[in-house]
Amino acid sequence: MNQSFQRARSPEHKEVRRRMILDAAERVLERDGFNDASLNAIAQEAGVVKSGLYRYFExxxxxxxxxxxxxxxxxxxxxxxxxxxxxxxxxxxxxxxxxxxxxxxxxxxxxxxxxxxxxxxxxxxxxxxxxxxxxxxxxxxxxxxxxxxxxxxxxxxxxxxxxxxxxxxxxxxxxxxxxxxxxxxxxxxxxxxxxxxxxxxxxxxxxxxxxxxxxxxxxxxx
Incomplete structure (x- = not known):
């Protein structure tokens, strides 16, 4: 897991972070199915801590x-x-x-x-x-x-x-x-x-x- 993940400050950087998380969610959904596409699984796939996801998605x-x-x-x-x-x-x-x-x-x-x-x-x-x-x-x-x-x-x-x-x-x-x-x-x-x-x-x-x-x-x- 990437513990150096930093909060995006600019709109451009925020969009990059959001896209990275969405790409991870796509992979988890494809690999594990809907029921197992949890927030924890998405965070792990994205290489971030779960709390980091809440900065970009609720x-x-x-x-x-x-x-x-x-x-x-x-x-x-x-x-x-x-x-x-x-x-x-x-x-x-x-x-x-x-x-x-x-x-x-x-x-x-x-x-x-x-x-x-x-x-x-x-x-x-x-x-x-x-x-x-x-x-x-x-x-x-x-x-x-x-x-x-x-x-x-x-x-x-x-x-x-x-x-x-x-x-x-x-x-x-x-x-x-x-x-x-x-x-x-x-x-x-x-x-x-x-x-x-x-x-x-x-x-x-x-x-x-x-x-x-x-x-x-x-x-x-x-």
Missing amino acids: SREEILLELLVADLQAMVAEFADDVTGPIEVARLGEMMAEGFISHPRLCLLVSRMASVLEHNITGDTIRAIKRRLNACAEETAQTMCRAVPHWQEEEARRGVMMLYVLVSGLYPMANPPAHVRDVLCEVEFRDSAMEFEPTVRFAAQAMLRGIDAMARARVEAG
Whole structure:
């Protein structure tokens, strides 16, 4: 452990320290899993004493929320780059599903947000996090409207929220603990097993087709 770790004095140095801690958290989360990504483990990986982390983050939950936001921002940027003009709704659903599939850590953190990550955190911090998440949702909705020009932004925002809720519930069901997974392999329970990739692809397309049907009905009604 690096006992010479010094408190950053300038905003630039503080950001370097924060990035170092976040990089350590990424490695711990990848190596040890969500439940074992403790503040102690992150501090050890970063080479600092645990008390040093509190100079930059108020809790483990804030650190993991920062990773969630960074992953979501990356996914949103990739989606915006891929949508260069109008596309079929089925293709839009496929693209959005693929975005989540290609960011499994984001899916994991989203699935733990309401039940774990929004606890042990102050109102000011979660307020700042929510603003960044809302900005991501707004950018995604605008991209969806570019892909399907007859959609209104409110319709697109509903689609974003529905996909978020889908992933938050589906991901843990499709990635159960080992002992649950063993039971689901038994013949009696195989029909209860969920596979994330095919299910999220099917559900994303079904939800967006439903929104599109309502949007078309609105347009036809004038």
